Amino acid sequence: MTGFLDYVPGSSVLHRLDPLTKLVLSLGICVAAFVSDDLIFLLVLIALDILLGVLGGVFQKALRLLSGLLKLSVFLFLLQVLFVRSGTVLFELGILKITLDGLFVGARLVLRLTAATLPLQLLLSVTQLSDLSGVLVQRLFVPYKYAFTLTTAIRFIPVFAAEMSGIIEAQTARGVEFDTKNPVKKIGLILPLCVPLLISSVGKIHESAAAAELRGFTLRTRESQSKRYVFVPADYAFLIFTVLLIAAGILF
Amino acid sequence: MIEFRNVSLQYNSGAAAVHDLNFTVPDGAFVAIIGANGAGKTTAAKLMRGLLKPTSGEVLIDGAATTSLRTSELAKRIGFLFQNPDRQLCKPTVREELAFGLELLGVPDAEVKPRVDAVLEDFRFDPERSPFALSRGERQRLALASLIAVEPKTLILDEPTTGLDYRECMAVLGRVKALHEAGTTVVMVCHDMELVLDFAERVLVFSAGQLLLDGETRKVFRDTETLPKASVLPPQITRLSERLADVLPPADTVEEMEAAIRGRKGEKA
Ligand SMILES: Nc1ncnc2c1ncn2[C@@H]1O[C@H](COP(=O)(O)OP(=O)(O)O)[C@@H](O)[C@H]1O
Numbered sequence: 001m002t003g004f005l006d007y008v009p010g011s012s013v014l015h016r017l018d019p020l021t022k023l024v025l026s027l028g029i030c031v032a033a034f035v036s037d038d039l040i041f042l043l044v045l046i047a048l049d050i051l052l053g054v055l056g057g058v059f060q061k062a063l064r065l066l067s068g069l070l071k072l073s074v075f076l077f078l079l080q081v082l083f084v085r086s087g088t089v090l091f092e093l094g095i096l097k098i099t100l101d102g103l104f105v106g107a108r109l110v111l112r113l114t115a116a117t118l119p120l121q122l123l124l125s126v127t128q129l130s131d132l133s134g135v136l137v138q139r140l141f142v143p144y145k146y147a148f149t150l151t152t153a154i155r156f157i158p159v160f161a162a163e164m165s166g167i168i169e170a171q172t173a174r175g176v177e178f179d180t181k182n183p184v185k186k187i188g189l190i191l192p193l194c195v196p197l198l199i200s201s202v203g204k205i206h207e208s209a210a211a212a213e214l215r216g217f218t219l220r221t222r223e224s225q226s227k228r229y230v231f232v233p234a235d236y237a238f239l240i241f242t243v244l245l246i247a248a249g250i251l252f
Numbered sequence: 253m254i255e256f257r258n259v260s261l262q263y264n265s266g267a268a269a270v271h272d273l274n275f276t277v278p279d280g281a282f283v284a285i286i287g288a289n290g291a292g293k294t295t296a297a298k299l300m301r302g303l304l305k306p307t308s309g310e311v312l313i314d315g316a317a318t319t320s321l322r323t324s325e326l327a328k329r330i331g332f333l334f335q336n337p338d339r340q341l342c343k344p345t346v347r348e349e350l351a352f353g354l355e356l357l358g359v360p361d362a363e364v365k366p367r368v369d370a371v372l373e374d375f376r377f378d379p380e381r382s383p384f385a386l387s388r389g390e391r392q393r394l395a396l397a398s399l400i401a402v403e404p405k406t407l408i409l410d411e412p413t414t415g416l417d418y419r420e421c422m423a424v425l426g427r428v429k430a431l432h433e434a435g436t437t438v439v440m441v442c443h444d445m446e447l448v449l450d451f452a453e454r455v456l457v458f459s460a461g462q463l464l465l466d467g468e469t470r471k472v473f474r475d476t477e478t479l480p481k482a483s484v485l486p487p488q489i490t491r492l493s494e495r496l497a498d499v500l501p502p503a504d505t506v507e508e509m510e511a512a513i514r515g516r517k518g519e520k521a
Pocket residue numbers: 263264266269287288289290291292293294295296
């Protein structure tokens with residue numbers, strides 16, 4: 001089973017694009033999602049995300065993330081609807097007040113969140129992390145140290161998640177009631193566990209850093225990269241498309 | 253008593269990690285689980301503790317299916333030592349770490365201190381040190397000590413001796429043996445066949461998720477047909493004794509081997 005941020009090997013159009021194009025495209029979709037206030041446009045962006053997912057052969061994974069986001073969305077939506085008190089009142093009962101503005105703000109937040117999260121997952125699904133850091137160093141002149149930091153942070157997310165679930169399992173075995181149905185109680189129980197997680201993480205990172213240094217990490221320069229990245233016509237097409245997308249976002 | 257009835261477990265979308273397990277661990281037993289890496293030992297151990305629930309079949313603890321028991325409530329009855337002890341440690345001092353398990357189970361405050369003191373005395377820990385500043389072997393012992401403080405009826409130990417030197421290893425297993433003699437049921441996953449022979453009364457041999465052999469330790473180690481299939485090599489003395497079966501009576505320990513050889517010499521003279 002692959003994690004939701006893992007690379008999925010393949011040879012689709014998206015896989016063959018230059019990593020820089022993919023980076024620009026996914027960030028472009030995010031920007032478009034943030035500059036536009038139009039609900040229809042946001043829906044179009046989500047449809048585009050899904051279409052790209054299909055194109056990259058990672059439709060299943062996108063769906064999984066989408067269903068995960070749905071839970072969060074419901075929560076966020078309810079929060080917005082309950083706390084926005086301005087605008088035309090649609091329903092009122094005691095202190096409970098639902099307004100048209102509330103519905104609109106809630107929907108916009110949720111759609112924007114979804115439209116902006118999906119492309120980032122797509123980027124990581126069709127681009128190897130080494131290519132991502134490679135292109136940052138070679139094309140964008142980002143020092144290798146920083147590019148490496150970024151990709152390592154992404155790489156460590158599933159590692160930390162696994163560590164956390166291991167800690168939770170071990171503490172359940174000791175009798176901590178993580179199997180409670182009460183979510184508030186559960187959050188209270190999880191917070192103290194950040195200490196062992198932090199300690200084990202810092203330990204792991206220290207070891208990785210020492211290992212990298214021993215292998216000559218500090219000697220690496222921009223020229224060390226043997227792989228060269230070049231644009232093909234498809235790259236230009238996607239880049240132009242991204243610019244148009246952002247322009248459309250500003251327009252709507 | 254722990255009973256496995258046609259137990260299979262499959263991690264999400266993978267092949268079955270354990271398949272159709274059937275066995276019983278009676279109260280007061282000392283059982284070892286052996287087998288190659290990835291054979292399903294840890295999975296079986298977690299199933300016994302209710303940390304994992306079977307995909308099919310059922311695991312019964314004292315007659316109740318683990319699916320009907322809350323995982324955290326079982327802590328009073330079954331102690332579980334993880335392969336990685338660091339995940340079990342979470343308090344700033346050794347004393348608090350040892351007290352934590354007791355507090356979780358609702359032991360009255362007045363009773364906690366004497367029980368923690370007894371364990372501290374036994375394991376000779378400095379109560380004010382941070383668990384995270386201890387060496388790997390000490391952390392392993394602390395994780396075990398915090399289980400023992402709770403005095404569970406059953407102990408499940410997943411590779412308790414990995415990474416320990418001989419002295420630490422004996423310190424840990426000496427404690428476990430004493431508990432077993434006092435009536436605690438022990439299930440231990442272990443890669444060291446010498447230790448298995450010395451401590452376990454019964455062995456379960458796992459291979460590729462299946463239970464290949466289940467029997468008395470000495471008998472299992474003499475099953476030269478089946479053991480290679482599980483990539484298990486019996487202890488050296490047992491192998492030597494096996495080779496000399498035509499001239500020497502069976503021997504599984506240094507002492508027995510010595511007696512066998514000396515006995516034979518006496519016989520010749
Ligand atoms: N959390 C998990 N998710 C998926 N597969 C797992 C997980 N844990 C173990 N496995 C797989 O199950 C099999 C048995 O693992 P395990 O019980 O840990 O073996 P052992 O402890 O005997 O080395 C292995 O093939 C392992 O890769």
